[in-house]
Amino acid sequence: MQKPILMFDMDGTLLDLAFDDLIWNTRLPERHAETHQCTLEESKEILHTFYQQHNHTLCWYSSKYWTEKVEVDVLKLQYDNQEKIAPRPGCFELLEQLKQHGYRCWLLTNADQAGLQLKLENIDLSPYFEVMISSEEIGYSKEFVEFWEILQQKHDFDPQYAMMIDDTEKVLQGAEKFGITQLITIVQPSSGRAARQAHDLNYPAIQNLTELLPLIETSITIQKEFNVKTA
Ligand SMILES: [Mg+2]
Incomplete structure (x- = not known):
């Protein structure tokens, strides 16, 4: 699979x-x-x-x-x-797990290139990502379907085998419009603000990033069963 x-x-x-x-x-x-x-x-x-x-x-x-x-x-x-730049809970634990399990990870940010560089200088995310893109480079923010179309031209991928994890609902809507169906959001994007209520969010939500791997593996299992049934 x-x-x-x-x-x-x-x-x-x-x-x-x-x-x-x-x-x-x-x-x-x-x-x-x-x-x-x-x-x-x-x-x-x-x-x-x-x-x-x-x-x-x-x-x-x-x-x-x-x-x-x-x-x-x-x-x-x-x-x-x-x-003051800091990772969210479970960030590196998750990225290490994903690396060990052989997942391909892409970083897609609306931060401009200078902002992306600033964050990477402080938090070393680079070793975990095969693609790192600022929407400035694409010419559209992730909220727009054009972002995804141009991204796909630059780095080919099948939306059926892609999962987007993003704290902004409008970004997930943009990804959904393009055809990505596996979409996950974040309960508490900022440690300085109260957590959002999971039932107010329109996409499956996680709090600690380490909750992600079990979710991915479940969704792969469901897809596998679906494929067996429809084969
Ligand atoms: Mg965000």
């Missing part, structure tokens, strides 16, 4: 989203207020409006875009706080 290629999101899935929350919700408003001589509340309001306008687009994930738009060096801000 063919094993699925495991496609992982980075922030909020393998890495704790608390770092990104800290940058975008705390450090950037602070720096923005200093730069523009306004109150913290005003900065938060201005930035919140910008975030709403650009959510899920490539711009939203681009530190270059934000640096120009808000006149704060957002990449530098992330480097200044890089000691």
Whole structure:
């Protein structure tokens, strides 16, 4: 039975989203207020409006875009706080298990290339992934079906034998639209925020990343039985 290629999101899935929350919700408003001589509340309001306008687009994930738009060096801000970058529970344990079991893993992130590099400099995910892609390189964010079409042209794969693990529902919807049916989400993307309720989520959800391997093996067994029945 063919094993699925495991496609992982980075922030909020393998890495704790608390770092990104800290940058975008705390450090950037602070720096923005200093730069523009306004109150913290005003900065938060201005930035919140910008975030709403650009959510899920490539711009939203681009530190270059934000640096120009808000006149704060957002990449530098992330480097200044890089000691806060951390993996989510079970991250390396899972990646080691998958390596031992011979799974092929891809890292697909909406972080821009500079953001991806920053994370990899701090958390060494590289040895576990045969493909690492920033949506900046593709030209569409993962929410769009075009992302998946272009990805497939660059790195051929059969959506039937692919599983996507991502904390963002709209990304999973994009993958689903393309034809990936094995989709998993994350109960608590950020250690700084409360866990989401599994019954509020529209996809099977895991908390600790080590819960993933049993799920994959079950889905392979189900598929095997299905194939036997339909053969
Ligand atoms: Mg994510």
